[in-house]
Amino acid sequence: MLRVASVDKRFSAEGPLVLDDLDLSVGQGEFVSLLGPSGCGKTTLLKIVAGLLPPTAGKVFLEGKESSEPSRDKAMVFQHFNLLPWRTTINNVAYGLEVQGVAKAERLEKAAQFLQLLDLEGYENHYPSQISGGMKQRVGLARALATEPRLMLMDEPFGALDALTREYLQDELAKIAASQNLTVLFVTHSIDEAIYLSDRIVVMGNNPGRILLEYPVPFERPRTTTVVRADPRFAELRNQVWLLLEEEKAGR
Amino acid sequence: MTTLSAEYALLGRIPPRVVRIASVVLVLVTWEVAGRAAPRWASYPWEIGAAFVDNADRIAEAFVETFKAVGVGYALSVVGGVLIGFGMARIRVVKVALDPYVAVLYSTPRITLIPLAILLIGIGFNLRVLMSVLASIFPMIINTYAAVDSVSGELEETARSFTASRWSITRTVLIPGAIPGIFVGMRVGIIRALVGVIVAEMTAGAAGVGALLLVFGRFFQSEKLFGPVLLLGLVSILLTRGLSYLERKLAPWQD
Ligand SMILES: Nc1ncnc2c1ncn2[C@@H]1O[C@H](COP(=O)(O)OP(=O)(O)OP(=O)(O)O)[C@@H](O)[C@H]1O
Ligand SMILES: [Mg+2]
Numbered sequence: 421m422l423r424v425a426s427v428d429k430r431f432s433a434e435g436p437l438v439l440d441d442l443d444l445s446v447g448q449g450e451f452v453s454l455l456g457p458s459g460c461g462k463t464t465l466l467k468i469v470a471g472l473l474p475p476t477a478g479k480v481f482l483e484g485k486e487s488s489e490p491s492r493d494k495a496m497v498f499q500h501f502n503l504l505p506w507r508t509t510i511n512n513v514a515y516g517l518e519v520q521g522v523a524k525a526e527r528l529e530k531a532a533q534f535l536q537l538l539d540l541e542g543y544e545n546h547y548p549s550q551i552s553g554g555m556k557q558r559v560g561l562a563r564a565l566a567t568e569p570r571l572m573l574m575d576e577p578f579g580a581l582d583a584l585t586r587e588y589l590q591d592e593l594a595k596i597a598a599s600q601n602l603t604v605l606f607v608t609h610s611i612d613e614a615i616y617l618s619d620r621i622v623v624m625g626n627n628p629g630r631i632l633l634e635y636p637v638p639f640e641r642p643r644t645t646t647v648v649r650a651d652p653r654f655a656e657l658r659n660q661v662w663l664l665l666e667e668e669k670a671g672r
Numbered sequence: 673m674t675t676l677s678a679e680y681a682l683l684g685r686i687p688p689r690v691v692r693i694a695s696v697v698l699v700l701v702t703w704e705v706a707g708r709a710a711p712r713w714a715s716y717p718w719e720i721g722a723a724f725v726d727n728a729d730r731i732a733e734a735f736v737e738t739f740k741a742v743g744v745g746y747a748l749s750v751v752g753g754v755l756i757g758f759g760m761a762r763i764r765v766v767k768v769a770l771d772p773y774v775a776v777l778y779s780t781p782r783i784t785l786i787p788l789a790i791l792l793i794g795i796g797f798n799l800r801v802l803m804s805v806l807a808s809i810f811p812m813i814i815n816t817y818a819a820v821d822s823v824s825g826e827l828e829e830t831a832r833s834f835t836a837s838r839w840s841i842t843r844t845v846l847i848p849g850a851i852p853g854i855f856v857g858m859r860v861g862i863i864r865a866l867v868g869v870i871v872a873e874m875t876a877g878a879a880g881v882g883a884l885l886l887v888f889g890r891f892f893q894s895e896k897l898f899g900p901v902l903l904l905g906l907v908s909i910l911l912t913r914g915l916s917y918l919e920r921k922l923a924p925w926q927d
Contacts, residue, residue: 547924
């Protein structure tokens with residue numbers, strides 16, 4: 421469904437190679453996590469896929485067609501939520517639809533539907549400054565989901581949240597991803613989070629940013645964090661990934 | 673409970689409005705008594721009030737004259753400052769080209785420009801407008817610039833990720849993002865525009881409140897000086913309050 425083909429990225433002509441000949445495929449309905457050390461280029465890769473940054477070389481294909489600009493079939497969820505402070509919850513959720521030219525009645529109806537899906541009823545008319553971090557990220561998630569993208573791009577969406585809220589939203593996301601049959605490319609720093617959520621974990625290395633290894637995750641979806649944590653395969657996989665990341669750190 | 677918070681608790685039961693009025697009355701009465709006891713040294717409230725009523729026509733005329741210049745200068749500053757601030761935040765050449773002027777003019781005491789300005793445009797209405805523009809446009813430029821610049825990164829990128837066009841980025845991100853900064857500039861700017869005009873009137877003016885104050889002062893008429901000064905203060909407070917009210921209406925998302 422998504423194919424990243426031989427993508428290189430430098431931020432300037434003489435600058436370091438941030439991404440080196442990167443290839444990645446994500447299938448329809450698949451949930452893939454990108455895991456790697458800080459600065460290895462995860463955000464850069466996600467922004468290239470989103471069409472927010474141009475690659476220096478290589479191409480991005482979505483369902484076989486080249487996709488180098490932002491488009492309606494992709495939507496992004498940001499680490500720092502990036503809600504518009506001057507919009508109420510409902511108008512933030514409707515924002516993507518609004519810039520895509522959806523008529524007012526229709527976009528508000530759809531926004532209300534996704535507010536409900538993310539348990540945000542009763543907060544329609546609150547501004548971002550009046551809601552908690554967990555709710556802000558649910559708004560960010562609803563805003564992306566409301567545009568009904570074929571591909572969801574998520575850049576450490578739960579990184580700024582406390583552990584409990586984070587776990588709660590992970591379960592929430594797992595449910596929604598399964599029920600809406602989402603295709604997701606998900607960036608995270610957390611091995612546990614990658615295992616809870618994904619079908620496949622792609623581990624990246626640093627300097628230059630490149631893919632080291634991929635791990636299939638052996639659990640059926642949908643699943644919950646509690647069930648996964650209790651499974652012995654969880655500890656085993658976690659250990660493998662951890663060792664690979666340590667090795668990569670030591671190798672430099 | 674400490675003594676301090678006990679005192680606050682006591683004060684908490686008296687409505688602030690009552691405390692405020694009591695404080696004003698106390699000062700006025702003391703002033704009146706002291707002023708009558710030493711009439712050569714200072715004028716006292718009753719006298720000041722009477723002088724104000726006697727000179728109401730001249731004072732009104734001076735205020736109209738001053739606020740005409742303030743109005744024109746401030747309007748030019750707001751419109752010009754917003755446009756320049758936007759331009760500097762969004763167009764690199766504009767920023768690079770204008771930076772030195774903003775930096776130099778902003779840190780030059782504007783009053784030192786008056787002699788030069790008189791040579792160039794004389795001492796009429798235009799001088800007063802120019803001084804109010806020079807006094808108030810920089811806070812407009814700088815605050816608009818800062819606000820637009822701060823939404824030009826991540827929020828703009830967010831809008832782009834949803835396929836927003838240039839115009840819809842301007843409409844949904846840049847303009848609402850600029851509003852709080854514009855209001856900061858407008859609140860600082862209105863006072864500065866007023867000060868700019870008064871300073872021009874006091875140094876070079878033949879008209880307006882600044883000139884009137886000089887006339888009253890020159891003839892040792894201290895009882896006449898107080899009224900217009902207090903009125904200026906009052907008008908300034910009303911103007912900034914009005915702007916804050918407008919901001920709450922236009923930008924209700926700020927807490
Ligand atoms: N706009 C930019 N200009 C120049 N260099 C950049 C830019 N953005 C990122 N980089 C560099 O590219 C590299 C990868 O950055 P990126 O943000 O993609 O890393 P990351 O894997 O997302 O890190 P983190 O986990 O800390 O978010 C870093 O070395 C960073 O300094
Ligand atoms: Mg990142």
